Amino acid sequence: MAAEEDRAMPLFAADPDSGELRLQEATLERVLLSDQLRDSPVIPISITGAFRRGKSxxxxxxxxYLRSQSAGGGGDWLEDAPxxxxxxxxxxxAHTRDLQLWSRPLPVTLADGRTAHVLLVDSQxxxxxxxxxxxxxxxxxxAGLLSGVQVLNVSRQPQSDDLQQARLCAEYARLLASAAGAPHRTPRLVLLVRDWAFPAEEPYGAEGGRHILGHWLAGGDIEDGGDGTDIDTAADWGLAAEELECFLLPHPGAAAAGGDPEFSGAASQLAPEFAERLREFAEWLLDAARLPVREIDGRPLTGAALAALCRSLSEHAARLPPQLEAAADHLAAAAARRAVQAALRSYTTRLEEATAAESLSETRLQQVHREAESEARQTLVACPGADSHNAALAEASSAAYESAMLAALPADGPSVTDVRLSEAHAAAVRAALQHFDSGRDGAGPAAEQQRSALCGRLEGQLAGHRTRNAALRQQEAAAAAAELTRQAVARAQTQYQQQMVAAGELAEPALRQAHQAAAAAAAATAGAAGQAQLSGWLAAQLEPRLQAARQREKQELERKQAEAQAQLQAAQAICGPRHRGITIRIGKKKFSIR
Ligand SMILES: Nc1nc2c(ncn2[C@@H]2O[C@H](COP(=O)(O)OP(=O)(O)OP(=O)(O)O)[C@@H](O)[C@H]2O)c(=O)[nH]1
Ligand SMILES: [Mg+2]
Known part of the structure; x- marks a missing residue:
């Protein structure tokens, strides 16, 4: 590989459309799977941290430094050149995007004489x-999962944000590594403090770093984890790395820190103290005796093994992003546990102190208990993590209650008796509290308070189910009454029709009278609730009957007229012309014999 081809190549790059991180196979092929690296131990060294802090x-x-070493060393390697x-x-x-790998691996001779290659990794x-x-x-x-050495770049001194982010990243790395079956702890994690402003308290360099790290690990300076919870810094860092170190770098001088647009990074433009410590840092960090070769399944990490690890992590990272919430939840639960433990410690210490000196009367003991409890509660109030875990659990328990109640009293009915509702409530409360008790954080006063709040909430939920049950009952009663009315109206209609059939084929006035009598009897059968339905139906019954009666009457008349006509014609035939001019009357009509 020619020197002019050396460059940063993306190892993982965010897809411009989906934002998903994609492994760059071309980089694997060109660097990790090259003849030079495939079977050679590699030591990836990455720098991560906030943007605009001098990582690149x-x-x-x-x-x-590594180039000067591989060229044989000697002289001032921190040249006065851009x-x-x-x-x-x-x-x-922000400048650097994605995870970038330097295309040229740099050989180092390890303490045991083996040759390994350092791979430099820059990060967004x-x-x-x-x-x-x-x-x-x-x-x-x-970056942490791939690296043998990970430098975490922080400015001035770690803040609670830095810790929170480090915890989240470490927890996520743990999830990702366990999904990919890879080790999750970085062999060596270096907390690099830039612009350290307190050299009078702790000197620059690795020694000052070691002191201040001891102080921070004991919980000094950072009062809480940024989320109101006590932190367990040592445990948090222990999750991320096998070995943790710290190095304090001074400020680089005004030109480097942005004061000079012509700044090129040449040594002469740097504050002399900074240049000196930079040399020290590079030599300390890259001291071959302290460069760890990561092992996977008992074998040293080679270029090919690193490529395989990248592929496996990429495959799982593509599926893992939703578990970022899982990582956050896990951390919140851990923080909450710590908060509860701290509250319990506060309670027991207070009680022990009070009882150590003298034996207390029952009344005095009760008083001390109340004071200790109140102090412990206050500790928890300041630790929302504890509340949030139990609050989420209470939420889930309340949902468990709700689904048990819905099984006993389905949304669309049928309603149940009050006794059945009380039985269902008791069973659902047992299920909800069991859910809460099996997952809650500690038995401290805050958890107890949340448990009793949950009980109150379940009673409130019961009131809702009572109202719902009463509404279902009302609906069911209304439906039953409507059915009774429908049946009564049907009976009344049948009764009317039977009565009208029994009355026979009547002419108009008699028909009207018969209708009135049958309608009155039907109305009595239908009852008050059925009147509205029945009256419309009855009103429609009379008219067709009247029409039929009129039709019958007309047909009868026509039949009689035809009969009379026939009789007349017969009479004419018998009597002859003598009877011409005689008129006879049938109904209202007159007939003349001509
Ligand atoms: N204050 C300060 N500035 C520094 C230090 N080292 C370098 N810089 C300056 O920080 C600026 C950004 O440098 P980069 O190396 O591009 O920073 P980065 O962290 O890689 O930035 P991103 O790629 O955007 O994340 C430059 O002007 C550097 O000169 C340092 O120790 N302290
Ligand atoms: Mg950069």
Missing amino acids: FLLNVLLR LTGFPWRGGRQ GAFDNVSTPTESVVMRAL
């Missing part, structure tokens, strides 16, 4: 204004 700048310093390599720049805009600034939290976490987790 520093990698170029490491690159310069700093080149990984793209870097001043200003406030985490938790900046252009990265999503998922991108930041996944990127940093990947």
